[in-house]
Amino acid sequence: MQVRNIRVALVGNPNSGKSTVFNQLTGLNQKIANFPGVTVEKRSGFCQIGKAGEPGHTVAEIIDLPGTYSLYPKTLEEQVPFQVLCDPSNPSHPDVVIIVADGTNLKRSLFLCSQIVDLKIPSILVVNMMDQVRKRSITIDFDKLSHGLGIKVIPMNALGGEGVMELKKALAIELPVPATDFIDASGIAPEVVGAIRQQVRLNSSYAAFQVANNLEAIGYFKSHTHKLEKIRAALKENDFDPSRMQAVETLERYKEITELLRDITFTPAAGQEGYYRGFTKRIDNILLHKVWGYLIFLVVMFLLFQAVFAWAAYPMELVDTAFAWISGMVHDLLPKGILNDLLVEGVLAGLGGVVIFIPQIALLFMFIAILEDTGYMTRVSFMMDKMLRRFGLNGRSVIPLISGVACAVPAIMSTRTIKSWKERLITIFVTPLMSCSARLPVYTLLIALVVPQHNYGGFINQQGLVLMALYLIGFVAALGSALVLKWIIRSRERDYFIMEIPVYRMPRWKNIGLAIFEKIRIFVFDAGKVIVAISVVLWVLSSTGPGDSFRKVNTALQENEQLDKTEVNKLMAEKLRLSYAGVIGRAMEPAIAPLGFDWKIGIALITSFAAREVFVGTMSTIYSVGSTEANTATVREKMMAEINPDTGLPRYNLAVGWSLMLFYAFAMQCMSTLAVVRRETGSWKWPLFQFAFMGVLAYISSFLVYRFLS
């Protein structure tokens, strides 16, 4: 018996329970990627129906399309369902479409459903949330509904598993193409529909009507420009106005749907008032309250911050210890030499740098998934919108910005909840300006170095004030940059804030678990590759060098077993000075001298690209403290004693200290962030622009503060 392979697309309104249906069909057998060309998440998986070798054995590839109210694309996300369903040449074009409808709001769900019926793709309508339908005593005549639409209809309560078997059974049988048109699209614009069907082979008049409305979005025409020209001419000749046509279609569909539903579904008066009036409304009275609303929001944000900042610290330490142990093992087991060093200091260090992020990502996404799933995230957006839209940000940008104080990597991954591409891009762009926890060791070292201990009024510590100022500067820079980017980034999307506020519900733990698991997988396998690669490059730069002098130092280090600690530390410092990183650092000196930096700082700038806190380790190597027992106090003493040969005064004065702190506050000194931005924006264009933007900002501010203070 041959296995039957089909491709199935899942579509539905937002909040229709589509993802639960998807999880029911695919179980753990799913993966997340991006749709080609856009950074819209593509979830897909496989569903086995029947047994191998038996008749009816079907393997269905299920593709979960982003939630939408219609086929008309308004946002980047909504463009995907349109392109996949309306363009038969699209690589994801399905054999069967499953439309998931919210049974308590059939009318609106049927709008999208009727559009798909008219595309003449074999379809199944799933009427989900049957538990709510029964609770509110809503009656639905499924036979009549199926007859009226011309497709199979299955009642379902996906959360409880009801109807899932029926859906699988339906998929195992070849489905017919819907026989009747729901509305007559050729009646709305007969000439245009005719002209298009002459140029391209399409299954239905409605597909042609859709083509007329969204010419630019169809990939097929990129390689068939002569056809595009002919269609454009036909549209012009007939004065085809897409928004007027869409309005005509929408009204006609709703008229038909109202007519159809009249004797199919009945909602008793008590149920009409809606679920919203009861439970959800009472909660919203508190959660959207002028005082309590913000107070509770503050508490939620505080918990989230605690989770990524403090709770994550324990598992992170565990990862750190584990990798130190593995590195030690590998180092001792393998023969000494370059391969050993590459493996331990390059590859393993890079891997450790990837794995260390997992606890933060897991915790942050647990929080976000719960907030999203319960419906609270939409309320956050609703409450914060007025304040944040001035900066080109979304209410949902609050989460990435706050998480950014712990770490920009999970924070940037969390911007996926922002639907508008422009607002999401701006959020990604400014999040790394928030002072993350990796900056803290750098700040602490430098503050201790240049800011004297002084108490104002006995309890306000001057060093603490400076640290707070640095966090504030990061926040102000983030908002300021957002304002600037709002004008720079052009977008064809018009940003509406028209969205549904869903009713509150319990989080679906299985969905949340899957979401966390997938986020970690994407980070490790996608951004992880880049991080390990850059880590190896940085290792090569700092542990190899040109010429004889480097080789001599290196051999001296490796062959003399009986060197004492001070001698080893001295040789290590010398090795770093002579390495490629050292060469670049010294070559960089003229460029960074205006900021008050010398070549030693130059080297640290290069090595700390791995992560900002590496600055401290590099400084201890340069000052022969020994990077293994990097002791901040000793490094500080050595740095304090450093004399600037030009002035004869200490190198690390207030001006250099501030210049360096501002540089670390603003510059994109983090390869992991760059790797994650590349993954989230789908190209190197944005991370490189971001790198340049933050670099220029850092350079100018450091230059100014150095001039001003010296």
Add this chain to the structure above:
Amino acid sequence: MSEQSTRLSGVEVGQSCVIEAFTDDEMKLKLLEMGCLPGETVVIDRLAPMGDPMAIQVAGSIISIRMHEAFNVIVRPLS
């Protein structure tokens, strides 16, 4: 359009009204597809704590809409 017609952005919380027309063609489509059709009843549910956006109850669900967007929806208040 009748004499009592007004803009949705100016309607008090708790007030019911009927959608009559839209004065922004692009935004109109977004609202239409969500079931906010002319003739549907809208109840202003609440304003966000900062006074903008507003939450409206329409076509069986709650929808948030910014004030300047609601300005483009013409409604007739029901007594």
